[in-house]
Amino acid sequence: MEANLTILEIGGLFVGLGIITWLSHRFKISSVPFFLVAGLSLGKGGIIPLDVSENFLNIGAEIGAIMLLLMLGLEYSARELAESMRKRWQAGFLDLALNALPAALLAWFLGFGPVGAVAFGGIMFVSSSGIASQLIRESGWSKSHVSIRTTSVLVFEDILLAPYLPLVTALSLGLGVWAGVVSVSIALLVTFGVFWLGMGHGIPGLRNLEVRRPDMLLLLVFGVTLVASAGANLGGFSGAIAAFLVGLLLTGEVAEALRSRFAPLRDLFSAIFFLFFGLSISALDVLAVLPIALGFAALGIAGKVVLGWWIGRDLTDKTSWMRIGAFLAPRGEFSMLIAATVAGDSILSSAKEITLGIVVITTLAATIGVRMLRSRFDW
Numbered sequence: 501m502e503a504n505l506t507i508l509e510i511g512g513l514f515v516g517l518g519i520i521t522w523l524s525h526r527f528k529i530s531s532v533p534f535f536l537v538a539g540l541s542l543g544k545g546g547i548i549p550l551d552v553s554e555n556f557l558n559i560g561a562e563i564g565a566i567m568l569l570l571m572l573g574l575e576y577s578a579r580e581l582a583e584s585m586r587k588r589w590q591a592g593f594l595d596l597a598l599n600a601l602p603a604a605l606l607a608w609f610l611g612f613g614p615v616g617a618v619a620f621g622g623i624m625f626v627s628s629s630g631i632a633s634q635l636i637r638e639s640g641w642s643k644s645h646v647s648i649r650t651t652s653v654l655v656f657e658d659i660l661l662a663p664y665l666p667l668v669t670a671l672s673l674g675l676g677v678w679a680g681v682v683s684v685s686i687a688l689l690v691t692f693g694v695f696w697l698g699m700g701h702g703i704p705g706l707r708n709l710e711v712r713r714p715d716m717l718l719l720l721v722f723g724v725t726l727v728a729s730a731g732a733n734l735g736g737f738s739g740a741i742a743a744f745l746v747g748l749l750l751t752g753e754v755a756e757a758l759r760s761r762f763a764p765l766r767d768l769f770s771a772i773f774f775l776f777f778g779l780s781i782s783a784l785d786v787l788a789v790l791p792i793a794l795g796f797a798a799l800g801i802a803g804k805v806v807l808g809w810w811i812g813r814d815l816t817d818k819t820s821w822m823r824i825g826a827f828l829a830p831r832g833e834f835s836m837l838i839a840a841t842v843a844g845d846s847i848l849s850s851a852k853e854i855t856l857g858i859v860v861i862t863t864l865a866a867t868i869g870v871r872m873l874r875s876r877f878d879w
Contacts, residue, residue: 510556513542517771528638529867530631532774532832533860539778540786540856557776564773566729566743567766568833572629572658573747574755574762588649591811592656598803600625603796610792612847615671619842622664623855624800626657628832630770631863635827635870646820649811650827661834662741665841672842690745718761721750740837770833777836778856785853792850793857800858801865804828819873826869830862831855 520538524531603624604617612620632654636647725746729739750758786793808825815821839855842848 506556513557513775517775521771528871530634530830530863531771532628532631533863535771535774536778536856536860539775540781540783542775542779557772557779560769560772561776563726564766564769564771564776565740565833565837566725567762567769568630568773569740569743570725570747571759571762571766573744574750574759576655576748588652588656591649591653591807592660594810595653595657595803595807596625598807599800602799602803606796606799615668615842615845616848616851618668618671619838619848619851620796622668622838623831623835623851623858624796624803626661626831626834626838627654627804627828628830628834628859628863629654629658631830631832631866632827635830635866639823639870645815646812646817646823646827650824653807653811653828658744658834662744665741665838668838669841672845672848674845717754718758721746721758722762722765773833774836777840777852781853781856785850786857789850789854790857793854793861796854797858797861797865800831800862801825801829822873823870826866826873829866829869831859832863835859 516538517535520534521531524534600621604621607620608614608617610616632650636650725743728742728746731739732742733739747755805822805825808823808828809821812821812824835855836852836859839851843852845851
């Protein structure tokens, strides 16, 4: 009986997620805020609280976070990342100054302490690659200088997650500064090792496997990614970054083939990830911290707009900097990953609620901004 109820709940959830996805595509709005709101309505104190399928959704959400980072690693090669860092390092450090530093200072002022300052600095620093890519694609700017410059900033932010996530994980667990330094050092060594391998030709033999047994390659990479992520978590490191590094090791035609094969899995499990994030939070708790979320969101939007001006100030189209700022404004999957990492700290117990508010506000603001710019300058 209980198994049937679980299947019924899960089936109903997927039908709902499908309808949300259809509506978001129909109105050209990111589905992420709606997944989060759906989670709120079905979570603690929600309209229809879910009980029996929570364990399934918890595991699905973990796999969703892993899939998001694996696909991010598959999007880039080590050479592309190194070239982007070389060309756009100034914009990356300006991004830190405009977004991470003010957010860290605000968190400190609000009483979240040093760990909170590090956490909220990261939450507000990293833009959502997924939402930004969707906005760029739907606005028709995929092949433009605006897209290239926006992507270079996103790449810089994603690279910095490699040393950042182990640091914030160690600090949130109360392991101290030295443990954080050790974690970051090991993470950097592993990352540089992966870069060194990736600068060559990747892992030998995978190309033949892709041609002869694509099903075996899919299962092998998926399994290795889950093992690497779980092993990293058990060792006190970031499982998400382990998944990213696995993706980075796979290059060329192999990576291209895996992107197309993994895309449906990523979409499925990432939807569960956003839904479960909302499920784990009470709507009343979000309302209680909404003014704080608004403050962080306003600060974050302003920081990305100023960064957009600096990046796009030399482009012929004088509205380009506004577009870059709008594309970079949304926070999303990585901000929520950071918030979930530190939420166990008693001082940061409201981090998930604040971050959910930030994600919804910045995503909707960016969507409206992109539409206003398009209606004003493109038609």
